[in-house]
Amino acid sequence: MNDVRRLKILVADDTDTDRLILESIVRKEGHTVVSACNGLQAIEVYNAERPDIVLLDALMPELDGFGAARKIKELAGDELVPIIFLTSLSDTESLVQCLDAGGDDFLSKPYNRIILQAKIKSFNRMRELHSTMLTQRDQIVQYNNRLLQEQMVAKHVFDNVAHSGCLNANNVRYFLSSLAVFNGDVLVAAMRPSGSMMVLLGDFTGHGLPAAIGAMPLASTFYGMVPKGFSMTDILREINGKLKNILPVGIFCCAVMMDINFRKRKIKIWNGGLPDCFVHRHSDSSITPVKSTHLPLGVLSNRAFKDDCEYIELEKNDRIFVWSDGIHEARNAAGEMFGEARLKQVFANNRNQNRLFDEIIEGVQQFVGGGEKDDDLSLLEIRMDEPERVNAYAKEASDRFGNADIEWSMRFEVKPTSFKVFDPLPMLLNVLMEVPSLRGFSSTLYTILAELYTNALEHGVLKLDSGLKQTPDGFSEYYRLREERINLVGSGYVRINILHKTNENGGLLKVRIEDSGDGFDFANRSHDNLSAFGYSGRGIALVEKLCGGVKYSGRGNIAEVDFSWLKDD
Amino acid sequence: MAITSTVSPDGNQVTIYIQGRFDFSSHQEFRSAYEKLSHAPTHYRVDLQGTSYLDSSALGMLLLLRDYAGGEQSNIQIVNCAPDVKKILLISNFEQLFDIQ
Numbered sequence: 001m002n003d004v005r006r007l008k009i010l011v012a013d014d015t016d017t018d019r020l021i022l023e024s025i026v027r028k029e030g031h032t033v034v035s036a037c038n039g040l041q042a043i044e045v046y047n048a049e050r051p052d053i054v055l056l057d058a059l060m061p062e063l064d065g066f067g068a069a070r071k072i073k074e075l076a077g078d079e080l081v082p083i084i085f086l087t088s089l090s091d092t093e094s095l096v097q098c099l100d101a102g103g104d105d106f107l108s109k110p111y112n113r114i115i116l117q118a119k120i121k122s123f124n125r126m127r128e129l130h131s132t133m134l135t136q137r138d139q140i141v142q143y144n145n146r147l148l149q150e151q152m153v154a155k156h157v158f159d160n161v162a163h164s165g166c167l168n169a170n171n172v173r174y175f176l177s178s179l180a181v182f183n184g185d186v187l188v189a190a191m192r193p194s195g196s197m198m199v200l201l202g203d204f205t206g207h208g209l210p211a212a213i214g215a216m217p218l219a220s221t222f223y224g225m226v227p228k229g230f231s232m233t234d235i236l237r238e239i240n241g242k243l244k245n246i247l248p249v250g251i252f253c254c255a256v257m258m259d260i261n262f263r264k265r266k267i268k269i270w271n272g273g274l275p276d277c278f279v280h281r282h283s284d285s286s287i288t289p290v291k292s293t294h295l296p297l298g299v300l301s302n303r304a305f306k307d308d309c310e311y312i313e314l315e316k317n318d319r320i321f322v323w324s325d326g327i328h329e330a331r332n333a334a335g336e337m338f339g340e341a342r343l344k345q346v347f348a349n350n351r352n353q354n355r356l357f358d359e360i361i362e363g364v365q366q367f368v369g370g371g372e373k374d375d376d377l378s379l380l381e382i383r384m385d386e387p388e389r390v391n392a393y394a395k396e397a398s399d400r401f402g403n404a405d406i407e408w409s410m411r412f413e414v415k416p417t418s419f420k421v422f423d424p425l426p427m428l429l430n431v432l433m434e435v436p437s438l439r440g441f442s443s444t445l446y447t448i449l450a451e452l453y454t455n456a457l458e459h460g461v462l463k464l465d466s467g468l469k470q471t472p473d474g475f476s477e478y479y480r481l482r483e484e485r486i487n488l489v490g491s492g493y494v495r496i497n498i499l500h501k502t503n504e505n506g507g508l509l510k511v512r513i514e515d516s517g518d519g520f521d522f523a524n525r526s527h528d529n530l531s532a533f534g535y536s537g538r539g540i541a542l543v544e545k546l547c548g549g550v551k552y553s554g555r556g557n558i559a560e561v562d563f564s565w566l567k568d569d
Numbered sequence: 570m571a572i573t574s575t576v577s578p579d580g581n582q583v584t585i586y587i588q589g590r591f592d593f594s595s596h597q598e599f600r601s602a603y604e605k606l607s608h609a610p611t612h613y614r615v616d617l618q619g620t621s622y623l624d625s626s627a628l629g630m631l632l633l634l635r636d637y638a639g640g641e642q643s644n645i646q647i648v649n650c651a652p653d654v655k656k657i658l659l660i661s662n663f664e665q666l667f668d669i670q
Contacts, residue, residue, distance in 0.1 A: 303651070443622055443653030450592065450624040472633050479596050535632050538661055539625035545660045 007031045007124060010051040012042035012068065013086060014060045018109065022055060022086070025113050029120065039063025043071050051081070053123055055107075058087040058098060066101035073102040080130035082123035086111075151209070158212055161219045165190040166197065169391040171383040173357045177326075184211035185324050185378040186253075188219050190226040195387055195397025196262065198226045198235070201380050202255035202297065203274060203324040214253060214298070217242045229436045232259045232268060233307035236297070240305050243298030252298035256322045262387040262394055267320065270309045272296045275325050275340070280347065280356070282317035287347055290320075314384040319356070326377035330364050338367050357381045409499040416493070419457065420486045424496065425449055435500065437507060441565060444546055445509075451539040452513040452559055453494065458482060460517025460557055461492040469536035492516035506566040512558065519556030572598040582612040588619040593626040603634060613638050618649035628661055635666060646670060 009031050013019035023033045034049045036042040040062045046054065054072060058065040069083050085098040085106040098106045104123065107116060167174060167189050176185055184206060189199040200222055204211035218239050225235045236257055243253055254273030261267065271277060273296035276289035294306055314320075330338040346363045350356050360379060388395035410431065414424055429446055432438050438445065458464045462485040468478040497512040544550050547561040571588040572595050585602045587595065603613065613634065617623075635643050648670040650658065658669055 443651070443657070446590075446622040447624055447657055450622070454593075454624065454626070469629065472637065475629065475633060476596070476600070479593055482593070535629040536625070538628050542625055542628075542657065542660060 005124075007053060007120070008034060008049060008051040009120070010034050010036065010042065010045055010049065010054045010056075012036040012039070012045075012055065012060065012065070013057040014038055015057070018057070018086070022111060022116075025111065025116055026055075026120070029117055031120070039065060039068035042068045043075070046072050046081075047075060052127060053120060054081060054083045056083055056085055056103070058085050058089060058094070058106075065103075066097060069098075069101045069103050078134055080127050082127055084119060084123065154212075158216065161216060161223075165223060166391060166393070169197065169394075171385045171390050172199075173381040175357075175361055175377070175379045177377045185326070186215035186218055187378065187380060188222045190223055191391070191393045191397070192226055192259070193229045193397065194261075195394045197260045197382075197390070197394070198222075198232065198258065199260065199322075199380065199382060200239075200255055200257040201274065201322045201324065201378060202253045203326075203378070204253045205251050210251060214243055214247050214251065217246060218253065218297075231436065231440070232257060232270065232309065234436070234439060236270060236307050237302055237305060240297045240300070241302045244301060247298050252296045254292075254296040254324070258320070258322075258382065260382060260384070262385065262390055265314050265316070265384055267312050267314060267382075267384075268309045269312065269320075270294065270307065275323060275328055277323075278321045278347070279312060279314070280319040280321060280353070282315055282319070282353065285347070285350070285353070287344070288312075316384055316386065317353070318384045319353070320382050321356075321360070322380040322382075324378040327360070327364055327379060330368050330377060332367050333369055338364055342367065406502045407500065409497065412496045412498075414457075414494045414496075416489050416491055419461065419489050419492075425453060428496065428498070432498075432500075432509070435507075437502070437565065438509070441563075445563070448511065448543050448546055448561060448563060449496075451543045452511065452561070453496070455539060455559070456494045456513050456515035456517070456557075460515025460519070461489060461494060462486060463517065466536045470534065472535075475535050506564065509563045509565075510560065511563065512560045514554065514558040517557050519552075519554060519558075522552035522556040525552075525556075572602055574602040576606065576610065580606075580608040581610050582614065583610045584614040584616055586616045586619065589621055591617070591620050591623040591627040591630075593624075596626070596630060599630050600633070603637060611644060613643070613645040615645065615647045616649050617647060617651070617654055620651070620654055623654055623657060628657075628663070631663070631667070644668075 009026050011019055011022050011026065011033055012035070013022065014037050019035060019037070023035060026033050034045050034051055036045045038060045042054070042056060042060075043063070045051075054069075056065040056069055060068075065085055069085070072081060072083065082104045083102060085103045086109065087094065087098065087106055088109040089095070090108060095106055105119060107119065165188055166172070167187065169189070172189060174187055176187060184204045186202045186204070187200070189197060191197055200218075202215070202218060204214050221239050221242055222235065225238060230238075256272075256274045256277055257270045259268040269277070269290055271290055271292040272294035273292050276291050279288045279290060280286075281288075290310060290312070293308075300306075327343065328337065328339055332338075342363065343360070346359050347356070350359055357379070364377065387397070412424060412428070414422065425446065428449055429442065432445055433442060459466070462482060464478060464482055464485070466478075468474040468481070493516045495514040497510075497514075499510040501508045540550055543561060547563050549561070551560045552558065553560065572585065573588075574583055574585045576583050583603060583606060585599065587599070603610075615631065615634070631647070635645055638645055646668045647658065647663075650669065655669065658664070658667075663669065
């Protein structure tokens with residue numbers, strides 16, 4: 001980059017006087033000179049000295065300047081060695097010949113010192129620019145190689161996370177292709193404890209690294225929750241919330257999620273933004289589309305997120321096909337898209353249902369031909385089959401189904417010394433939230449437990465009178481008294497019994513709360529009225545609404561409720 | 570159980586936010602949120618965005634607020650309820666007494 005840097009300059013001229021004049025001009029500029037008297041010698045000197053710039057007489061014995069220029073350019077390879085022809089010729093043809101032979105410029109005799117100096121400077125700048133470019137090109141190649149290598153390692157990790165499930169089951173076929181090393185599509189499948197299979201095919205906006213980043217939390221959430229028996233809607237909500245939190249606006253995941261119950265031959269399906277899935281019937285080869293009715297994952301906050309699903313009954317060997325828009329949008333050389341009509345045609349032409357999957361892939365690949373692939377292309381086929389033919393896990397779960405009823409109970413007693421320091425509600429709720437099918441009812445269960453426990457404690461143990469709560473000041477007085485008495489309480493108890501039972505369709509939670517108090521005349525109790533305007537008296541009415549009734553026994557100091565629920569899958 | 574509140578610049582609207590469980594233990598805080606204002610607002614908003622659970626004593630407290638704010642003439646919005654929380658309010662027919670959003 002430095003103008004005064006000493007260059008090594010080759011001067012080749014067969015006329016001694018001309019060569020001497022030139023050498024002295026160049027030396028005066030501070031450069032080093034190497035000389036040659038003919039073309040062959042110029043090549044030899046070039047090879048030995050590797051000069052930065054070559055000044056070449058056009059007409060020389062042995063080998064003329066044109067031949068020498070060609071050879072020197074060849075020897076220089078990638079490197080830029082500016083060649084300036086020195087010539088007394090002035091006809092257009094000769095000058096053009098100089099440039100054609102690989103010369104970069106020419107200088108007419110007699111030499112103009114100023115012009116020669118300027119040309120040397122100018123070509124040196126060009127030479128340095130070229131050398132910078134070469135270095136940068138090499139760096140880019142090196143970076144790219146390193147990036148590809150890093151992506152290979154990352155892909156290995158990603159594949160271990162994303163594809164660790166049960167995609168190898170006998171009833172599953174899938175195809176995933178990607179543009180980059182990373183795939184913008186993600187496919188995960190895992191077995192639930194019940195023996196049904198959950199599958200999710202997702203297509204992140206974009207492809208490559210940004211898309212794959214979202215696939216990691218999606219896959220780890222999926223594989224974390226499915227084997228624990230969480231419902232599909234819980235898992236969808238969890239994934240949606242995670243993606244919404246971590247992905248930048250504009251990156252989201254179109255997805256189809258399915259819960260396939262082989263025992264009941266039923267699937268539950270949620271489609272958010274992927275093209276219509278096709279249900280293909282074995283009996284008559286008809287197809288029924290399952291449309292997207294939701295926004296993709298990662299767009300809405302969990303509060304606005306909709307998790308309603310479609311339920312479809314399937315016969316054995318009925319199939320469901322799920323795809324990313326890569327299939328529909330695959331383009332041929334003429335820029336046309338494959339489209340749904342061609343896809344339906346593949347189904348219409350099919351003669352052997354076992355070949356359908358291959359025919360779709362072949363159809364798209366033949367259509368695309370040499371055309372550019374625009375998007376990741378993914379296809380998934382799930383076939384309904386007997387549990388024992390799906391995989392070992394489904395078989396085992398199906399065998400064990402005969403005794404799927406789970407029953408447990410817990411008893412818990414709060415004693416006088418703990419009333420003031422311990423609130424049992426969060427702990428009880430935590431226990432209940434360990435039951436996956438109860439998680440959707442956390443607020444309802446809290447309200448039920450809170451009302452029953454509060455009544456037992458405040459009226460039974462602390463003997464507080466709700467009548468106090470008729471005025472705002474009475475309301476405060478009530479809670480002041482509660483505080484006072486709870487600090488003094490020296491006897492009494494509240495016993496909580498919870499019994500949990502499940503069956504094939506849902507379950508039952510029986511809650512029984514007994515206190516040490518005097519109870520009340522429950523046979524003649526006035527029913528609490530939810531439309532009343534008082535500040536109190538709403539609690540039991542609320543529980544009655546939520547549980548369908550409250551049963552009292554003993555002297556009115558035992559309250560029992562049944563909370564039953566239906567599984568949503 | 571944290572209760573916080575904000576008052577609009579003109580002092581005419583107070584918004585009360587309830588985090589976590591809304592039950593008797595927040596009674597004093599809840600009451601102070603509207604009783605300690607120097608200027609009585611005309612609009613009240615109860616924001617239940619952060620409320621995970623409520624029980625019948627919370628319903629009682631909402632009714633206390635309603636009577637304090639003028640009963641039939643009161644202007645109280647309950648906003649940002651989670652579906653479960655809204656269910657409890659609706660079972661109790663509170664939509665007839667409050668503007669539930």
